Amino acid sequence: MVPRETDPPAVRFSDLLAQEAVRERWEKVRRYFFLRESTYDMSNRCNLRCEGCYYYEGEKQFAVENGQVEAWRGLMRGEKERGITYVVLAGAEPSLVPELLAVCYGEMPLGSIATNGFRKIPESVGYKIHISVWGNDETSYRVRKARDLLKKQVGNYREDPRAVFVYTFTRENIGEVYEVAERLVGEGCQLTFNVFSSPVGYRGPLRHDEESLLRARGPCWSCWSATRSRSYFQLIMRWPIPTPRACTNFIVVSIRARTAPRIWDWGGRFANTGPT
Numbered sequence: 001m002v003p004r005e006t007d008p009p010a011v012r013f014s015d016l017l018a019q020e021a022v023r024e025r026w027e028k029v030r031r032y033f034f035l036r037e038s039t040y041d042m043s044n045r046c047n048l049r050c051e052g053c054y055y056y057e058g059e060k061q062f063a064v065e066n067g068q069v070e071a072w073r074g075l076m077r078g079e080k081e082r083g084i085t086y087v088v089l090a091g092a093e094p095s096l097v098p099e100l101l102a103v104c105y106g107e108m109p110l111g112s113i114a115t116n117g118f119r120k121i122p123e124s125v126g127y128k129i130h131i132s133v134w135g136n137d138e139t140s141y142r143v144r145k146a147r148d149l150l151k152k153q154v155g156n157y158r159e160d161p162r163a164v165f166v167y168t169f170t171r172e173n174i175g176e177v178y179e180v181a182e183r184l185v186g187e188g189c190q191l192t193f194n195v196f197s198s199p200v201g202y203r204g205p206l207r208h209d210e211e212s213l214l215r216a217r218g219p220c221w222s223c224w225s226a227t228r229s230r231s232y233f234q235l236i237m238r239w240p241i242p243t244p245r246a247c248t249n250f251i252v253v254s255i256r257a258r259t260a261p262r263i264w265d266w267g268g269r270f271a272n273t274g275p276t
């Protein structure tokens with residue numbers, strides 16, 4: 001194709017790498033290029049019924065569940081053969097099938113689990129665990145029909161090095177993020193952010209509009225800018241997750257909700273996030 005005059009000048013990758021700041025970041029991520037991720041729904045059951053659940057709003061709920069340990073072992077071995085090195089185990093709710101999680105972990109030891117955190121996943125399953133948080137306990141009761149959910153989640157995963165709590169911004173819970181963050185950090189929990197991505201056909205109040213997305217960016221950007229001024233973000237800075245990186249996650253997910261999870265290095269451990 002003939003370049004047009006209005007086209008920006010072509011930039012070669014080597015030109016970018018010539019910049020020290022870019023090269024440093026490139027070196028940091030490229031050691032993870034061996035990761036090839038794939039996502040699996042472990043069960044079609046869940047112990048909660050959340051408003052706007054992506055699983056139960058769509059066709060997935062009608063899939064036939066296969067709970068056979070040997071079938072999963074075979075699947076994982078086949079996946080390894082085709083080059084998969086990192087699994088994301090989701091659901092409905094994966095904590096309801098701990099025997100399958102154990103098999104997957106035995107075959108493919110890198111990965112993460114997306115869970116509602118209501119039931120603790122055995123410590124022998126060493127994947128990262130992403131616990132979905134949709135607001136404070138009052139909001140969770142209203143939207144997820146679970147009493148004292150945050151209390152339960154914290155009780156299960158307090159100071160668990162596998163656990164990352166994922167606060168999902170909906171149109172309704174933006175103002176609650178500060179109290180939830182303060183509580184989680186005070187309890188020794190790691191926190192990151194996500195944004196609610198409305199399933200096709202869902203018309204309920206959790207859906208974002210332009211105004212709520214802007215408001216969601218408010219708290220999120222303030223995480224970044226207020227790192228030095230807000231006490232709980234000072235606390236977050238004590239964790240091995242730099243706060244701005246968590247915010248970057250939010251930005252990426254807000255642009256690419258429902259696409260492949262992002263993977264990066266948190267203090268030498270693998271972590272990723274997807275829609276929860």
Ligand code: SF4
Nearest residue numbers: 046048050053092116
């Ligand atoms: S916990 Fe997850 S899978 Fe279960 S109903 Fe809620 S959103 Fe759906």
